[in-house]
Amino acid sequence: MIKSKDIAALILCAGRSSRMGDFKPLLPLGRDNFIERIIGLYRGVGIEDIVVVCGHEAQLVMPELTRLGVSFVKNQHYDQGMFSSIQTGVRQLGGQSLAFFLQPADIPFVQPDTIQSLIAAFSNGETDICRPCYLGKHGHPPLISLALSGPILEFAEAGGMRALLARYAEKSRDVQCNDPGILLDIDTPEDYEKALKIYSP
Numbered sequence: 001m002i003k004s005k006d007i008a009a010l011i012l013c014a015g016r017s018s019r020m021g022d023f024k025p026l027l028p029l030g031r032d033n034f035i036e037r038i039i040g041l042y043r044g045v046g047i048e049d050i051v052v053v054c055g056h057e058a059q060l061v062m063p064e065l066t067r068l069g070v071s072f073v074k075n076q077h078y079d080q081g082m083f084s085s086i087q088t089g090v091r092q093l094g095g096q097s098l099a100f101f102l103q104p105a106d107i108p109f110v111q112p113d114t115i116q117s118l119i120a121a122f123s124n125g126e127t128d129i130c131r132p133c134y135l136g137k138h139g140h141p142p143l144i145s146l147a148l149s150g151p152i153l154e155f156a157e158a159g160g161m162r163a164l165l166a167r168y169a170e171k172s173r174d175v176q177c178n179d180p181g182i183l184l185d186i187d188t189p190e191d192y193e194k195a196l197k198i199y200s201p
Contacts, residue, residue, distance in 0.1 A: 002098060107139075
């Protein structure tokens with residue numbers, strides 16, 4: 001049985017937050033901020049191998065990550081898009097981890113039960129990718145086998161991560177979750193205000 005200690009979390013924190021108009025990872029959510037809440041999610045289920053990829057406004061978030069005791073790496077080419085940050089992060093993963101969660105920093109309301117359900121689904125050994133689903137829609141974070149780290153680092157075609165993972169559809173599994181948070185991507189001030197009203201601290 002695969003356990004939380006066998007799993008890593010790769011948190012993407014390099015984007016410009018252009019539609020928000022403010023740096024999303026440090027926006028407050030009750031007593032926490034986005035990045036602190038997400039790190040707490042993974043630590044709360046026993047995942048300690050956490051890597052955060054920084055880029056835009058890295059100088060703002062790195063002191064926070066140091067305070068939280070989390071490993072981080074800066075993507076010098078973050079303007080090339082999210083896939084470049086994924087590749088930067090995957091290069092930092094290693095050790096004993098068998099798979100990693102791919103977690104954008106602007107999806108802060110995923111529930112612990114969802115993370116545990118994805119680990120349980122991955123444990124059957126028949127899949128390389130487990131994707132959370134709510135009401136028939138795929139959300140974040142997918143759980144991806146580190147066996148795909150080579151293909152991820154070598155991929156240089158259009159479409160980024162979505163296109164690459166589509167090549168492994170036969171090794172993917174959809175995991176149904178009663179968790180609307182997997183779909184709640186906070187991109188705009190309106191999204192943020194709505195989320196604060198729906199989710200208590």
